[in-house]
Amino acid sequence: MKIVVLMKQVANKDAVLRIRSDERWIDESDVSQQTNESDGYALEEALRTKEAKGEGEVIVCTLGKQSAKSVIKDALARGADRAIHVLVEDENSLSPFQIAEAIGSAIKEENPDLIFTGLQSDDASYGQTGVVLAELLDIPHATIVIEVDRESINGSVRVKRELESGWYQWFNYKMPSLLTIQSGISQIRYASLKGIMAAKRKEIREVEAAIGDVDSGQVIEKVYMPLKTKETQILGGGDAKAGALELVEKLRNEARVL
Amino acid sequence: MILVFIEHKDCVLNKASLEAIAAAQDIAGQIGSTVGAVIPCGGDCVLAAEIANYDLEKVIVATNERLSTYTPDGYTDAWAEIIRKENPSHIVMAHTYQVRDFCPKLAARFGKEMVGDCIRYVNNGGELVFTRRIFLGKLDADVKIKGEGPYFVTFQSGAFRGDSAAAGTASVETVEVEVAEPRMSPEEPFQEAKASVDLTKSEIIVAVGRGIKSEENLAVAKELADALGADLAASRPICDSEWLPIDRQIGSSGQTVAPKLYIALGISGAIQHIVGMKNSGTIVAINKDSEAPIFDLADYGIVGDLFEAVPTMIEEIKKG
Ligand SMILES: Cc1cc2nc3c(=O)[nH]c(=O)nc-3n(C[C@H](O)[C@H](O)[C@H](O)COP(=O)(O)OP(=O)(O)OC[C@H]3O[C@@H](n4cnc5c(N)ncnc54)[C@H](O)[C@@H]3O)c2cc1C
């Protein structure tokens, strides 16, 4: 059982975002980075699947700059077996098709049984890199996977997909297949000290990205703070307690909802 | 022509598709084009007549019995054949979970990608510029599409109003399409155990997000809810952690509510949460981060620590 997991490095959730001077992305120079949230769950799901099978290999693949190694090292410490780092300097200027294509050519010869990705990146939020990759590799895919029936794996895999408004649906997929994993599917393990030590000896293969010219890719022209659409009354001027007093007064006498 | 996707289950329309029709009509007006609607369906499509009441060039029913239930493989094959036949300039869809599932695959089959989850667009002297939300709603990005069409564009729920889709009369055309055997087989959709609380009837909702930090801290939110006679609800991560049951989750995969008062404690305001509560009467947000997107929606906001604000609120409310 060979499983490839796609993991991306993104700006920290709580980071203060400043826009780069060319206005095409954020200024990443002093922003702390983390693993994309759903990708952490994708890795966890891959590790559990390998463990349930009692054999196999989990290979992490990250496309990004040299500093994205921290995502890879963390994944290796949690239990991934080895990694492929597709090196590009300015990943944010690439379209999702280009990213999928570059990742596809880097992992193709691995012929994995399963590919797990996150369902969406928290920065660019294209929500499609995995799906495009599946089409390029000519394998079936399922998005928004919330449960993998590991018992079922036997040339095919049964997965539970989330639909809208509290509905779900099980699908049976021929393997190899690609699954995009929803956050919260399971509890993510921490890296153990032993894991961190072991990670130092694990292989990280670097490959130069093969970036193709995409025929109709999207290009970000300008990034900016969203235009405010609503007049929000900010209460308390930074003092939460004063704000709370004002709020109760407003809810009673202005909005009249209490 | 611009083609728009009509989503349905057993010929029952997904209303989001009306927003897509409105979007496609709007774009067609800008670029001097017409709109055709595409309905993949397993047989005689009773929905076609309903869609023919919109101002459309035509309604195309793509039929094959393999399309009687949704699969990404089946829908991609059907759509690909229609696109080759009609040669549209744009394909417009509502950014639903089903569209997320097959639209990128369809676009990739044409060597292209989806410009997904757009919140608006402008016509910049003949060139369309689309706006997408990025960084979990904290920033907007204006994007252009390079190269030749067809262009695949999806719009976020609420970007266009479904009731603004222009009425008219369209002809219905049925096309038998070829669909290879899908590599996935679906079982019946189902809901988890019936919801034990019906938040759609709540007058006041106190909703907690990840800012609450721990399960024990829920007590303070509960106390506020009790003081207000409110129901307690949550964002997804709180339910994922099982601090509250899933029937308390508000958002695209949970409940959609519209109480007269909605108080969001430590919720950032991701679109998937907002779609579930944006029609609430008065919206209050308490959040440490002044740039949290929830503030774009709130009538009243407190920028600060919820653990300072909430106890004071409780005290003040109890004073009556
Ligand atoms: C397909 C899909 C479906 C989804 N469905 C849903 C859904 O149905 N419902 C849903 O809610 N989400 C859903 N999500 C997840 C959604 O995208 C967000 O990840 C989620 O809503 C974030 O929850 P949050 O606001 O509680 O957490 P975060 O985004 O982590 O925000 C926490 C907030 O708390 C603030 N905070 C921290 N400490 C304090 C403090 N002491 N005082 C005040 N504020 C504080 C922070 O500033 C931050 O803004 C879905 C996502 C996807 C991709």
Ligand SMILES: Nc1ncnc2c1ncn2[C@@H]1O[C@H](COP(=O)(O)O)[C@@H](O)[C@H]1O
């Ligand atoms: N640069 C990247 N490196 C590795 N994986 C990626 C990269 N970009 C996207 N992915 C994967 O594709 C998923 C969807 O990303 P996106 O299409 O940008 O929303 C992510 O959750 C990752 O699993």
